[in-house]
Amino acid sequence: MDRPTDTRAHILDTAEGLILGKGFSAVGLGPILAAAGVPKGSFYHWFPSKEAFGVALLERYFANYLEQLDQQFGATNGTGRARVLGYFAEWMDRHRDGGACAQQCLAVKLAAEVADLSEPMRRALETGTQRITARIAAALESARLDGSLPGGLEPASLAVTLYALWIGASVLAKAQHSAQPFEAAWHHTLHLLGADAL
Structure with missing residues (x-):
């Protein structure tokens, strides 16, 4: 090195x-x-400690994840809604077979485990997930502005709902060794974004 x-x-x-x-x-x-x-x-x-190491691990994970999100949501092709749908479609494709999840699911893996054991690690998870939902909310706001998201939807609340839906689907898919939770999450995402009629 x-x-x-x-x-x-x-x-x-x-x-x-x-x-x-x-x-x-x-x-x-x-x-x-x-x-x-x-x-x-x-x-x-x-x-200085394993806990400090855990915080550093989570901070680095979220920094890398947010960089990828910024690239995806910063693209200029397609509508804002198409970019948001693309994000969740990629989530489903990456995680459906369990293979790539090993490189994408640190937040899912550690959330339940460390939230009650380490307050600094819980805060790192909280901060990281809040930054992710803020990025999703900004992408949804872009979709609202370009007219691809139905009126009356509040981007910040919708972003939290969608992220919670997909985190939950990831946990269930892992527990059940099944892609069905992702398929259900995809169906509800299409409905929430007004894309189920497309």
């Missing part, structure tokens, strides 16, 4: 895969250090 910050990123990269597989509490510091090939001192140089 060329720079010291590469060590920090390497630790986070390595640990994310382990935590997505087993959960935050089940992965101790030893397996993280062994998989990353770094000594304990390197870990504690960057993260």
